[in-house]
Amino acid sequence: MSGLPMTAPEPGLPERVTIYEVGPRDGLQNEATSVPTAVKAEFVRRLLAAGLPVVEATSFVHPKWVPQLADAAELMTGLIAELGDRARELPVLVPNERGLDRALDLGLRHVAVFASATETFAQKNLNRTLDSQFEMFEPTMARALEAGLDVRGYVSMCFGDPWEGAVPVEQVVRAGTRLLDLGAKQLSLGDTIGVATAGHVKQLVAAFSDAGVGVDRLALHFHDTYGQALANVHAGLQAGVTTYDASAGGLGGCPYAKSATGNLATEDLVWFLTGLGIEHGVDLAGVVGTSHWMAGHLGRPSPSAVVRALATT
Structure with missing residues (x-):
């Protein structure tokens, strides 16, 4: 089997995409057991x-x-000692000012905050209401911006919530624009339980555009619970979005959906983009090898279809 797909460009799609790798954070945080720090650093x-x-x-x-x-x-201190400024460019999630203090102490330059688009998940995940969560983010983001850091905003449950069901598009736009108004440079819209479909993706992106938010400020974060992740990426590309979150080997899942199969696998996204002739700068064999290596440390096979196909050929 070939290590790369045939390239057949589709007119009207972006020429280049940025893959925002979340495996070491969003992937490993969902593992049942902790991975040794040295393994995380190597990852x-x-x-x-x-x-x-x-x-x-x-x-x-x-x-x-x-x-x-x-x-x-400990992980970031070791990476800084080895990689210097390159490690300081690695983004980290900071849930509050205490987390920000730790990032500032290490001289890190990119942080992210994690909000909810729904009342129930804000209560369960942040112990806040949908509105009051922003009171928690405001001082954290203000201090980060004053220190010259770049801030990314995540919004979860953008396409569906396991307790509330379908989430109104206008509710997601309100939550997202509030993070942008607080100073987030980029907004990652998360399909936390993997229920999004292509038309829904286009509708949400269009709603943000109608609210004055350009596609250049949006990223999309899909889960493959129902096998829709790549179809949703395609819809996002058609809408002009050029940043996609992905997790090497499809690591990570959703504790709220028993059938969740994890984040969109980086390898599956790379294969898909390569076939469309879209530049991404990622070496597929390198990521496949990395995910195969990590699967060995985790003691289970990778859920990524591309890893399964290429690691056995």
Whole structure:
């Protein structure tokens, strides 16, 4: 089997896409057991070597809530010692001002905050109401911006919520624009339980455009729970979005949907984009090898279809 698909460009799609790799943070935080810090560091190094332009390394969240990432400071300190400024460019999630303090102490330059588009998930994940969550983000984002950091905003449950069901598009736009108004440079719209479909994706992107938010400020974050992730990427490309979150090997899942198969796999996205002739700068063989290596450490095969196909050929 060939290591790359035949290229057949489709008119009207973007010429280049940025793949925002979230495996070391969003992927590993969902693992049942903690991965050793040295393995995490090697994971990040391998992803960078494979050409991923952005690798989100970890989260400075309280260890009580995400014990899998309790070693965030140790991980980043080691990466800085080895990679210097390159490591300081790796984004990290900061849930509050305490998390931001840790990022600032290490001289990191890119942080992200994680909001909800729904009332129930804001309560369950942040212990806040849909509106009051922004009161928590405001001082964190203001201090980050004052320090010259770049801030990304995540919005979860943009396409559906396991408790509330369908989420009104205008509700998602209100939540997203509030993060942008607080200073987020980019907004990642998350299909947390994987229920989005192509038409819904186009509708949501169009609604943000109608609200004055350009597609250049949007990123899309899909899960492949119902096998729709790449169809949704295609819809996003048709709408002009050029940044897509993905996780090497499809690591990560959703604890709220028992059938969730995890994040969109980086390898599946790379294969798809390559077939369309869209530039991305990522070495597919390098990412496949990395995911195969990590699957060995996790003791289970990768859920990525492309990893399964290429790692056995």
